[in-house]
Amino acid sequence: MTVRTLLRRFEGSDVAITVYGPPATKTVVERLTAQRIDATWRKLPTGHQNAFVVIHRDGVFAETVPLTAVEAFLCKPEIGSDDSGTPDSDPGRQLLRSALANTLFSSLTPAQLLATSHEFEDRAYRVGEGTLRVSFQSLSIFRSQRGRYETLASDTDLDIHVYGQADWEPPTIPGISFHPLTDTALEQVWLLAFDAAGDDQNKCALVAEETEDGPFRGVWTYNPRLVDEIMTAVVAVDE
16 A cells, blocks of 8 residues: 555545634635635624534535634644643544544645644553554654653553654654654655554544645544554555
8 A cells, every 4th residue: 555545545535514603714614625625604693702613524414513623723833842741632623533534635734734643642642552653754853742752652551653764863762663764655754553452443544645835635544444554554664
């Protein structure tokens, strides 16, 4: 399996989102449309604090989430300083991730990918065991996440593997194995996959490929079969 092969499976994702809110929330529709998602706006006669979105998949109702959860994902601030400490999560964002799983996004920023990665790292933290495989393209990118991963490694029994181009010499961190890439297959890929120690209910993965224009094209999934495929493919690249 290659990343392009995996992403191609989701090119026909049928997702429709309706935003209910005041006129100012039309900007969210524009951002969703930029991701090639069918999005419409409906006026809500109350304030922004009551705005929400309704998500349909294949013409069937999937979920209702607060608009703030969608805004947090679409308008995530740029990556800044080290994000250390115990991972946390927000119920609205979790609902959004679940409803939009297996949806191909055509223009994801590094900040948006990092936000999704943090959601999955939080899941791995709560499960507390299993294998977590992560590729940030280059090992040097891991430096901004070092504190977070030290917490993951020290507080859990996770077996953590980090992949990337060998542009930085990582320190020795108990519980974390570093894999300098010797194959170009992952050099353009942002990837996180968690096998949840075999628990299909908690498996998850994010795969995104950097495009020629700069943004990433990617998808996340909770499908246990796909997660297993991704885990196997990453191990094969490193062999």
